[in-house]
Amino acid sequence: MTDRLPHPLRSDASDNRERILDAARALFATEGLKVPMREIARHAGVGPATLYRRFPTKQTLATEAFTDEMRACRAIVDEGRAEPDPWRGFCLVIERTCELHARSRGFTEAFMSTFPDAMDFVAEREYALRSIAELAHRAKDTGHLRPDFVLDDLVMMLMANRGIHTASKAGRVAASRRFAALVIQAFQASPQHSPLPPVARLASAAPGKIT
Template sequence: MDDPLPQMLRSDARDNRDRVLAAARRLFSERGLGVPMREIARGAEVGPATLYRRFPTKQALVDAAFTDELRACSGIVRDGCADPDPWRGLSTIVRDITELNATNQGFVDAFVSSYPGAVDFTAHRAGMLRALTGLWRRAQQAGALRPDTVVDDLILMIMAGRGLPPDPPALRVAAARRFAALILDSLRASPTTGALPPPARVAHHASTSS
């Protein structure tokens, strides 16, 4: 007969890991990546030793906590870039990413590298920025996007979105949708828009600062 004890131990380990990830996602989402590991352990109702056994570094916990968000973000960019209408594709990306990021402060922190250990985001960031740059140029060539804008402006807006109200969730989503509409209105090509100051190369900073 199979010994039930190892199966119970494996089940307990899975439960502990799931609780740690749930607590990390919640706390990172609410407060960003500065939450101490011990506080995450308390939120998961496990001891610090259990947390560090599953996730020996904060970087490992960040990577595991945001796997789903990173996949969703990559899918949004991929689908928007595949749209034959570059302005429509860019508009979809702006709306969807703004709303996605409004619900998860920690993911935005990791994506723009304000947490220095989030090195596993580097390759994903670089790939998404390359795709966005191509879409950006197509939208400009189509005459839909302001010619004096650069893809760094979108990263700047994502960073600015970190200031959206954190609570309650319904207000956060409503604010994100309003913010996305304002972003798109500012990016749309128009003969009446004034000149912009020189661009801030935040995309390069985001891709290298980790």
């Protein structure tokens, strides 16, 4: 876990670095990305300069702080793809992703890059979306996923899921679980379906064409 850099950090430095990351993780999770840098510094018990020296920009900090979530995200889609029944895998991805995003408000914002337009998460997000696209294709073939499902629907779901976690604090994961279940109901193929209205390009939310 520790970095091996040209100049390995001095002991106190790497100590502070770790405390900064902890503080960032905690505050990003509860307050979102908009939390002031100074507050992270304060919460970590360091001065603003130290924070800025270690992480010149908030993106740097966020990128580092969310590596765990990023890994978890990748693990989720891989696990979903590995599932023998694609529909089951698809549902699994939705459920776990919603929960993951419910646990950290900031991660969702970073993942959606609502924030600064370009973060290092873009590549990961595209990987996830591509994987899920393939999974969705297989799930359609089994007849369990509605045929008019589009990848943008999943992006929409993530954005919607974020909307649930505004101020609540507690009960967020519970809400997300129920939400995920409803979403799955909505995506499930069913005889009583009426066709869905056309998709809308969600602009900044899905920057790169995926397929």
